[in-house]
Amino acid sequence: MSYNFAQIEKKWQDIWDQEQPFACSDDYTKPKYYALVEFPYPSGQGLHVGHPRPYTALDIVARKRRMQGYNVLFPMGWDAFGLPTENYAIKNHVHPAQVTAQNIKRFKAQLKALGFSFDWSREINTTDPSYYKWTQWIFLQLFKHGLAYKAEMAVNWCTSCKCVLANEEVVGGVCERCGSEVVRKTKSQWMLKITDYAQRLVDDLDKLDFIDRVKTQQRNWIGRSTGAQVKFPTSQGDDLVVYTTRPDTLFGATYMVVAPEHPLIEKWVGSITNMDDVRAYQQKAAHKSDFERTELNKDKTGVQIKGVTAVNPLTGKEIPIFISDYVLVSYGTGAIMAVPAHDTRDYEFAKKFHLPIVEVVQGGDIEKQAFTDCDTGIMINSGFLNGMTVEQAKEAIIQYLEEKGIGAKKVNFKLRDWVFSRQRYWGEPIPIVHCDKCGYVPLDESQLPLVLPDVKSYEPTDNGESPLAHMEDWVQTTCPKCGGPARRETDTMPQWAGSSWYFLRYTDPHNDQALASPAALKYWLPVDWYNGGMEHTTLHLLYSRFWHKFLYDIGVVPTPEPYQKRTSHGMILGENGEKMSKSRGNVVNPDDVVREYGADTMRLYEMFIGDFEKSAPWNPSSIKGCSRFLDRTYQMFDMLCEGQIRPEMEGDFHRTIQKVSQDIEDMKFNTAIAAMMTLLNKIYDTKSVTREEFKIFITLLNPFAPHVTEELWEMCGFPGRLNQTSWPEYDPAKCVENTVEIAVMINGKVRAKLQVAADISEQDAIAAAKANDRVQEFLGNMNVVKEIYVKGKLVNIVAKP
RNA sequence: GCCGGUGUGUUGGAAUUGGCAGACGAGACGGACUCAAAAUCCGUUGUCAGCGAUGGCGUGUGGGUUCGAGUCCCACCACCGGCACCA
Numbered sequence: 044m045s046y047n048f049a050q051i052e053k054k055w056q057d058i059w060d061q062e063q064p065f066a067c068s069d070d071y072t073k074p075k076y077y078a079l080v081e082f083p084y085p086s087g088q089g090l091h092v093g094h095p096r097p098y099t100a101l102d103i104v105a106r107k108r109r110m111q112g113y114n115v116l117f118p119m120g121w122d123a124f125g126l127p128t129e130n131y132a133i134k135n136h137v138h139p140a141q142v143t144a145q146n147i148k149r150f151k152a153q154l155k156a157l158g159f160s161f162d163w164s165r166e167i168n169t170t171d172p173s174y175y176k177w178t179q180w181i182f183l184q185l186f187k188h189g190l191a192y193k194a195e196m197a198v199n200w201c202t203s204c205k206c207v208l209a210n211e212e213v214v215g216g217v218c219e220r221c222g223s224e225v226v227r228k229t230k231s232q233w234m235l236k237i238t239d240y241a242q243r244l245v246d247d248l249d250k251l252d253f254i255d256r257v258k259t260q261q262r263n264w265i266g267r268s269t270g271a272q273v274k275f276p277t278s279q280g281d282d283l284v285v286y287t288t289r290p291d292t293l294f295g296a297t298y299m300v301v302a303p304e305h306p307l308i309e310k311w312v313g314s315i316t317n318m319d320d321v322r323a324y325q326q327k328a329a330h331k332s333d334f335e336r337t338e339l340n341k342d343k344t345g346v347q348i349k350g351v352t353a354v355n356p357l358t359g360k361e362i363p364i365f366i367s368d369y370v371l372v373s374y375g376t377g378a379i380m381a382v383p384a385h386d387t388r389d390y391e392f393a394k395k396f397h398l399p400i401v402e403v404v405q406g407g408d409i410e411k412q413a414f415t416d417c418d419t420g421i422m423i424n425s426g427f428l429n430g431m432t433v434e435q436a437k438e439a440i441i442q443y444l445e446e447k448g449i450g451a452k453k454v455n456f457k458l459r460d461w462v463f464s465r466q467r468y469w470g471e472p473i474p475i476v477h478c479d480k481c482g483y484v485p486l487d488e489s490q491l492p493l494v495l496p497d498v499k500s501y502e503p504t505d506n507g508e509s510p511l512a513h514m515e516d517w518v519q520t521t522c523p524k525c526g527g528p529a530r531r532e533t534d535t536m537p538q539w540a541g542s543s544w545y546f547l548r549y550t551d552p553h554n555d556q557a558l559a560s561p562a563a564l565k566y567w568l569p570v571d572w573y574n575g576g577m578e579h580t581t582l583h584l585l586y587s588r589f590w591h592k593f594l595y596d597i598g599v600v601p602t603p604e605p606y607q608k609r610t611s612h613g614m615i616l617g618e619n620g621e622k623m624s625k626s627r628g629n630v631v632n633p634d635d636v637v638r639e640y641g642a643d644t645m646r647l648y649e650m651f652i653g654d655f656e657k658s659a660p661w662n663p664s665s666i667k668g669c670s671r672f673l674d675r676t677y678q679m680f681d682m683l684c685e686g687q688i689r690p691e692m693e694g695d696f697h698r699t700i701q702k703v704s705q706d707i708e709d710m711k712f713n714t715a716i717a718a719m720m721t722l723l724n725k726i727y728d729t730k731s732v733t734r735e736e737f738k739i740f741i742t743l744l745n746p747f748a749p750h751v752t753e754e755l756w757e758m759c760g761f762p763g764r765l766n767q768t769s770w771p772e773y774d775p776a777k778c779v780e781n782t783v784e785i786a787v788m789i790n791g792k793v794r795a796k797l798q799v800a801a802d803i804s805e806q807d808a809i810a811a812a813k814a815n816d817r818v819q820e821f822l823g824n825m826n827v828v829k830e831i832y833v834k835g836k837l838v839n840i841v842a843k844p
Numbered sequence: 845g846c847c848g849g850u851g852u853g854u855u856g857g858a859a860u861u862g863g864c865a866g867a868c869g870a871g872a873c874g875g876a877c878u879c880a881a882a883a884u885c886c887g888u889u890g891u892c893a894g895c896g897a898u899g900g901c902g903u904g905u906g907g908g909u910u911c912g913a914g915u916c917c918c919a920c921c922a923c924c925g926g927c928a929c930c931a
Binding site for chain 2: 045214255256259260262263264266268270285286287288289300343367368369370371373374375378379380381382386387388389391455456457577580581651652653654657658659660662664665666667668669671672674713714716717718719720721724784785786787788790791793796828829830831833836837839840841
């Protein structure tokens with residue numbers, strides 16, 4: 044027989060709405076805990092069963108922390124700007140704001156039905172002008188500090204969204220969002236100089252408690268490498284500057300390659316004798332998308348620049364210069380020295396163009412292939428470097444280059460600046476105007492928020508302009524500086540803008556003087572525990588660290604990093620083990636689960652499904668186990684009797700408190716639940732439960748299943764509310780058992796089991812093991828070679844015939 | 845190609861980090877209750893051999909280290925995620 048979860052859950056949700064027990068206090072003298080989950084994009088489909096997994100996990104943490112006496116901030120809001128809403132609005136001829144409001148209403152009802160302990164008084168919405176006022180304000184600060192600039196450049200253009208994408212949004216050559224082809228397009232774009240922070244974004248990872256795979260992925264994305272910048276003189280008098288991570292191989296540089304877009308080519312036009320060929324190659328390269336360029340990586344192409352040569356500064360030899368699209372303009376200096384003997388790409392190119400290959404590190408067979416994995420090799424054919432190890436040569440050459448003034452040590456990053464413009468309607472307007480006289484001029488801060496105007500059509504344009512560009516009334520304005528006629532920026536910000544600082548707003552969400560008060564920021568920051576998806580590691584997570592560091596530099600926030608701890612959950616897959624999606628038809632709606640089993644069962648199952656960090660398939664029949672467990676918990680009320688913890692149950696209770704407490708900290712929610720199930724089974728075996736035992740049991744279970752446990756608390760007549768009580772303590776001394784079962788192994792195979800006192804001495808344990816009949820039988824007349832005793836675990840007797 | 849991760853019964857997954865593999869669930873089978881079914885309760889459930897006590901074999905594959913390996917080392921296979929001509 045099932046308890047009436049529908050009635051109980053509704054009852055407590057109403058009570059929580061009324062009593063607001065989860066609203067955090069503004070008493071800044073209390074110890075604080077800031078638990079954060081990524082706020083959702085309120086899509087038209089509503090919540091799916093993947094959302095509640097991280098929310099439940101941190102809800103458990105937040106509820107536990109409150110019981111431990113912390114002032115807990117556990118907020119929720121809406122990351123509501125974005126394309127799907129805009130597309131829906133276009134299709135159905137409704138204003139995106141209206142669509143957003145509807146979707147939020149649905150999401151909020153669904154979240155409330157799951158009993159999350161969010162502080163709803165701090166709800167935020169990125170599309171609210173009182174919110175995006177501050178997003179715009181931060182942009183103005185970036186602009187004023189030279190970190191936002193407009194640049195004409197080749198960008199990623201999604202052919203379907205008709206919109207520019209950031210590098211981070213292009214996945215495998217296609218649009219991350221819609222999967223359509225991405226092409227190169229030259230456009231004037233707002234850019235944010237995240238590259239200025241590359242070094243700090245890498246270095247500061249060391250101080251943070253992020254899970255390793257997040258750190259690794261961010262490090263790889265930022266891509267720091269250490270090498271040298273070297274000047275190669277040319278026949279034109281200009282130096283051709285290259286970046287290399289292998290300055291030790293400089294003697295082996297037998298030719299040079301510049302990117303097709305390299306600016307020196309234009310300078311050399313007059314001297315280049317095969318300009319037609321060069322131009323043809325440039326044209327071809329320009330028409331390839333990035334994807335096509337990398338597709339063709341098996342076959343190197345290129346053209347020699349005739350009429351211009353360079354000189355290897357160490358060998359003094361004249362060497363040819365090529366253009367080839369295997370060299371990228373956007374990395375390093377856009378030019379390389381080619382060392383075919385020790386670089387696979389250079390090797391292929393040299394073979395194809397019959398260029399000399401000079402071995403400078405001994406150990407490989409350069410007749411067959413480039414010798415790249417040569418850290419342990421010895422230098423040859425390298426003048427004063429001969430005989431050195433690669434490592435020694437690196438130091439020696441850099442010293443030499445610096446002394447002679449022809450090069451220097453240099454650190455490079457793969458990270459590029461952030462393309463910040465989007466040619467769409469449903470985003471934050473960029474608060475900049477363009478004046479023919481004054482250039483790009485920021486709006487005065489008093490003019491914020493610059494509100495998104497109503498337009499007739501949200502349809503993106505084919506010419507690559509934002510729908511806002513049609514709003515002549517809005518676009519035409521006056522220059523804040525000279526008062527002359529000027530035009531507003533019509534591109535909007537990317538979706539990542541609002542989410543780059545939202546966690547700051549939660550600390551003081553209604554402030555209209557600042558993005559948040561310094562006192563609130565000082566108290567609440569940094570976020571103590573932030574959980575979110577791996578897919579945001581090189582997007583939202585990196586962007587928000589960048590903005591935060593900038594805000595720290597200008598004195599707005601008190602900490603150099605926004606989040607102290609970052610964890611990530613695994614995805615919930617469909618029953619067939621595939622990613623849940625509408626097109627695969629394997630989407631599970633949480634509303635159905637709540638209706639059939641209740642929110643508490645749903646929460647419990649989401650946590651019991653498996654390792655929190657790994658993805659797991661949804662299995663509807665497995666939910667039954669969680670449902671039965673809660674039923675049995677409820678039925679336990681009928682076994683209730685007066686009294687403290689029974690002596691024979693003491694160890695079990697203390698161990699369970701210990702296990703559940705620790706497992707929550709380690710995100711091992713599944714084993715925490717298993718421990719509670721084991722305890723419940725044991726209680727059922729005794730057919731009774733004392734009030735004190737029951738109190739502990741439902742307190743431990745409360746963060747997982749808050750409704751039914753609160754109800755049971757009330758039914759028992761315990762004072763106040765369960766969520767206001769304190770987390771149970773355990774006594775380590777009572778966790779240890781006084782007798783333990785140890786295994787007796789002979790040559791590594793278990794042959795007997797013994798009950799012994801937990802503190803038995805090694806000698807006694809071994810003696811007891813040897814006295815055992817079965818052991819004697821197995822030992823027969825073999826010679827005991829060795830005896831091993833592992834305290835409380837086993838005795839292993841090694842014997843030979 | 846590079847970086848990261850995973851591989852355990854029929855099934856989702858445990859295993860104190862080198863110490864009794866399979867906790868806790870699901871499913872299946874047997875039984876109780878029931879006119880019957882559902883629900884609930886009790887029992888069995890890695891695999892092979894044996895009536896049995898018991899024994900052999902078992903954590904993707906092949907080697908190794910160790911008294912002892914799911915766990916450590918070497919080589920390989922499969923799958924998943926990220927990056928990808930980054931000099």
